[in-house]
Amino acid sequence: MVDQACDVLTTAFPDLWYLIQLYIKRKLYPLSERSEEIDRTYMHKAPEFLALTKEIIQTFVSVVRLNLLSRLTTTKSDMTPTQDDELYANADETYQRVKTLPHCVQNCRLCILRLVSLDIQVDFKKDLQELMFDLRLECFKVIMDHACLEVSRLNTQETWELEYDEQLGSHTKLPNLFHDMVVTKANIINENVLSANVIKGERKFFEDKEATKQAAIAVYRLLGDFASVFQMLIKDCSSSTSNSIEPLSSSTIMINSSEHLSKTMCLVIILNNFAYTRRFILPRLKKLFLNYGFRGMDRVYDETEIIYKRVDEQLLDTVQNEYLRPFLHRLESRMYAGRFDWATHIRVISVKDYVKHIILDLARVHAEIYSISSQLVFIVLSCILSTLVNELAKLYSNINQFSKAGSMQACLDLIALQECLGRCMETETSNKLKELITQIPDAAEHIKSKALTDMLNLFLKQMQPYSIAFRDVTPQ
Known part of the structure; x- marks a missing residue:
């Protein structure tokens, strides 16, 4: 409908307009010497043609608006x-309109540019x-x-x-x-x-x-x-x-x-x-x-x-929650594996397995993330460690009593985490872990002890193949 209207106006209206102009100027027919014959030949006046032109253009405008601008548009705001x-x-309607509307607009545009040039x-x-x-x-x-x-x-x-x-x-x-x-x-x-x-x-x-x-x-x-x-x-x-x-x-x-x-x-x-x-x-x-x-x-x-x-x-x-799920699910059970009791623990041999599992699992997380983007490593690991440290703080706050060896074990475990994973922590997380260490009974004494230092160094050496990846982790 719109294309037909454009074709008609583009081809026929200019000729009609030129004929109207010739008629108004009384140049359409051969001139007669007698004025009464001229008046009879050119009976119609300019306002009549103006009304005709107006009707044609308004009809064209109405046809186009009815067919192309009938949709109510709503802004997202x-x-x-x-x-x-x-x-x-209304996806089907949109797909249909995007196929036809640009073509129709171009046709209308050519038609209108032709008309306004008159x-x-x-x-x-x-x-x-x-x-x-x-x-x-x-x-x-x-x-x-x-x-x-x-x-x-x-x-x-x-x-x-x-x-x-x-x-x-x-x-x-x-x-x-x-x-x-x-x-x-x-x-x-x-x-x-x-x-x-x-x-x-x-x-x-x-x-x-x-x-x-x-x-x-x-x-x-x-x-x-x-x-x-x-x-x-x-x-x-x-x-x-x-x-x-x-x-x-x-x-x-x-x-x-x-x-x-x-x-x-x-x-x-x-x-x-x-x-x-x-x-x-x-x-x-x-x-x-x-x-x-x-x-x-x-x-x-x-x-x-x-x-x-x-x-x-x-x-x-x-992402953080998906990685954290296995950590949080196993943390407490691994901490107390073998019916471990902080109050009756009598001998510290090495860092407990729950700490080793945290480091090993985080090394696997590091490898998986690093294989995609090194820039995401610190972002994700720091989030995981923030939650883990908070969870450790809750678990340690529930411990009612430490034996001498139990408190040394706790200090050794937490210091080992700090040494291996400190570069992957936000400052706030690192400070919270340090504060947690100081809350362990006799922490200052244990930290200075040669026995703890020797066990820590041995553990760090054993874990070096896994913890070496964490050394290059830096905030982005």
Whole structure:
């Protein structure tokens, strides 16, 4: 319908307009010498043709608006959750419109540019130019709606194939897939919406306040939807029934299915993908938007950063909890293995096994995380150790009595943890562990004893193959 209207007006209206002008100027027919014959020939007056022209243009404007601008659009800032759901529920409509609307807009644009090039009334030109701008704005909204839909479903396109980046370690194709998708949509928007023929009266898109506002809202939605993709991936991963820590033999090769990955490995990959997105993809897209003239991007990115920080905390919390589960489940049982009793312990031989298990398990966690990204090692390990130290503090606070050997054993165990894992701790965690040591009865005496020092040095030497990895762990 719209294409037909455009074709008719583009081909027929200019000729009609020229004929009307000739008629009004009384140059359409051969001149007669007698004025009464001229008057009979040119009976119609200019206002009649003006009304005819107005009716044609208004009919065209109505047809276009009815067919292309009939949808009620809602901005995300004004949405209720139900309306937001409805936006994504109408996916079929959005997919259909994004296929046809840019083509229709271009046809209308060519038609309107042809009409406004004629010497028609200023009011008519204004109506046509207003229609054209509304079409461009609608086209922008539809393309961005489609982009948001595509982005919100990117979790289904995660292949788990790892690519290596020198700065941020291994990540999958997902962040770059998002980047390329946005670049493609931005190019389509630039071609169909942003380019303007100013000479023929088209307004620059971002000189309009409503357009600027809608663009900012659309970018905010787009970036926010990609953050939600990571939440969906984490949810899918967390529902897996695989073990938390598995052999790491597949961690350094190309992987094409999450079935070959441990749950924790998948979670770390998701976390690193998110870090890669924040550090590299978002700044690139901001530069892209600015190059295309988008305004208010600093504010949009400030608001987006709030979302991304919250999601980052959720991702890190999920990764931490997944790693922590086996630690917390076994900590107390390992501490009291063999019916150990702090009050009746009579001889200190070495660091207890529960400490060795903590160090060995953390070495495995370190290896798994390091295989993806060295920059995540301290972040994750420090979170795990913070919780572990808090749990140890609770367990030690429940001990009612220490024998002499029992208090030395406690000092030896905690100092061994401090020596092996201190570089992986936040300052607050390290200080809390040191404070816990000082609360052990006769701690000062035990710390100075040669027996404790000798056992500690022997333990550190034995654990060196495992603890050596922790020496290079530094805060990022």
